[in-house]
Amino acid sequence: MEQKPLAELLDLSGKAAIVTGGAMGIGFAIASRLAEAGAKVLVADKDAAAAEAAAAKIGAVAFGADVSDEAQVEAMVAKAAEELGGVDVLVNNAGIYPVKPTLDSTKEDFEKILHTNLMGAFFAAKAAAKRMIAQGRGGTIINITSIDALHPSFVGLAFYDASKHGLWGFTKNLALELAPHNIRVNAIAPGGVATPGTGMGKVSADFLAKIPMHRMADADEIGKVALFLASDMASYMTGSQVVVDGGTLLA
Numbered sequence: 001m002e003q004k005p006l007a008e009l010l011d012l013s014g015k016a017a018i019v020t021g022g023a024m025g026i027g028f029a030i031a032s033r034l035a036e037a038g039a040k041v042l043v044a045d046k047d048a049a050a051a052e053a054a055a056a057k058i059g060a061v062a063f064g065a066d067v068s069d070e071a072q073v074e075a076m077v078a079k080a081a082e083e084l085g086g087v088d089v090l091v092n093n094a095g096i097y098p099v100k101p102t103l104d105s106t107k108e109d110f111e112k113i114l115h116t117n118l119m120g121a122f123f124a125a126k127a128a129a130k131r132m133i134a135q136g137r138g139g140t141i142i143n144i145t146s147i148d149a150l151h152p153s154f155v156g157l158a159f160y161d162a163s164k165h166g167l168w169g170f171t172k173n174l175a176l177e178l179a180p181h182n183i184r185v186n187a188i189a190p191g192g193v194a195t196p197g198t199g200m201g202k203v204s205a206d207f208l209a210k211i212p213m214h215r216m217a218d219a220d221e222i223g224k225v226a227l228f229l230a231s232d233m234a235s236y237m238t239g240s241q242v243v244v245d246g247g248t249l250l251a
Contacts, residue, residue: 009232013038016084017230018076020067020124021094023050025195026144029223030091032058037227040084044076046094067094067120068112077127086135089230090128092121093144095163099156110159117163121170125185129178138182142229143171144222145187147245168241175239184238186229191245192216212247 017034021027023045031054035041041060045051048064055062061083065072080087095117100109125141132139148157149164168187175185192207194216208214225244228234243249 004232010227011038012089012227012231015039015088015230016042016080016086017089017091018042018044018080018087018124018128019091019093020044020065020076020120021046022091023047023054026190026193026219026222027091027093028054029219030093030226031060033220033223033227034089034091034230035060037231039089039230042076042080042084044094067092067124068115070123073120073123074127077124077131081131086137087128087131088135088137088139089142090124090139091142091144091226091230092124092167094120095144097157097160100159101156102158105159110162113159113163114166117160118166118170121167125170125174129174129181129183132183133181138184140184140186140230140234141174141178142226143167143185143187145171145189145241147189147191147243147249149187149189149241150243151249171241172239179238184229184234186234186237186239187241188222188225188229189241189243189245190217190222191243191248193219193222195219210248210251211245212251215246217244217246 017039019027019031022031022043031041031043035058043051043055043060044063044065046066051062063076063079065076145168146164148161149168171187
C-alpha cells in the first residue's frame with residue numbers, strides 16, 4: 001500500500017459529517033476540528049437556536065433535533081444527505097448527566113437518560129449506517145462514552161454509568177456488524193472536561209487532585225482525538241475506545 005503524506009491523512013475534504021450535541025462544549029470542539037480539516041459539517045442540537053449560532057461560526061449547516069426521538073434523528077440524517085451530499089462521519093456526542101442517587105430516582109429518570117444517551121446513539125447510528133452502506137464508500141461512527149463506561153466517578157451517576165457502559169458495548173458489537181461495509185465504529189471516553197456544562201473547569205481541589213495531570217481537559221483535546229478517529233490516521237481502528245482523561249483511571 002502506498003504511504004499517504006501526513007496532510008492527506010488528515011484531510012477530510014469531500015466528507016460529510018454529523019455531530020450531535022454540537023452546539024457547545026465537546027460537540028462544538030469536534031465540529032470545529034472536522035470543519036477545519038475540510039469536512040462539510042451538520043451541527044445538530046436539541047437547542048435549534050444554539051445550533052444555528054454554532055454552525056454560523058464554522059460555516060456549517062444547523063439542525064434542531066432531540067436524539068431521543070427517532071423521527072427527528074432520521075430527519076437529521078436526511079438533512080445531511082440533502083445539504084451535504086451524504087453522510088461519511090457520525091459523531092454521537094449528545095448526552096445528559098443529571099446527578100441523582102439511585103434510591104431517590106424513578107423509572108422516568110432512568111428512561112430519560114437511556115433514551116438520550118444510549119437509544120439516541122442507536123437511532124443515529126442506524127440511520128447513518130444505512131446511508132453509508134447505500135453510498136458504498138464506507139464511513140466512520142464515533143460514540144462519545146466516558147471514563148464512567150469503565151469506572152464510576154461518584155455516587156449519583158448510576159443511570160448515566162449504565163448508559164455509557166451500554167454505549168461502549170454497543171460500539172464494539174456495531175463495529176463487528178459494520179466492518180464488512182468498510183464502516184469503522186470507535187469510541188472516545190473523556191474524563192473531566194472544562195465545558196459550560198461542567199462549570200468551565202471550576203472544580204474543587206479534591207477533584208483535581210484525583211487527576212494525575214492536575215487539570216481538566218480542554219474541549220479541543222477531545223476534538224483532536226475525534227479528528228484522528230475520523231481521519232485515515234485511524235484507518236485500521238474499529239471497536240476501540242480511546243481514553244482521554246489526564247490519567248484519571250490510573251489514580
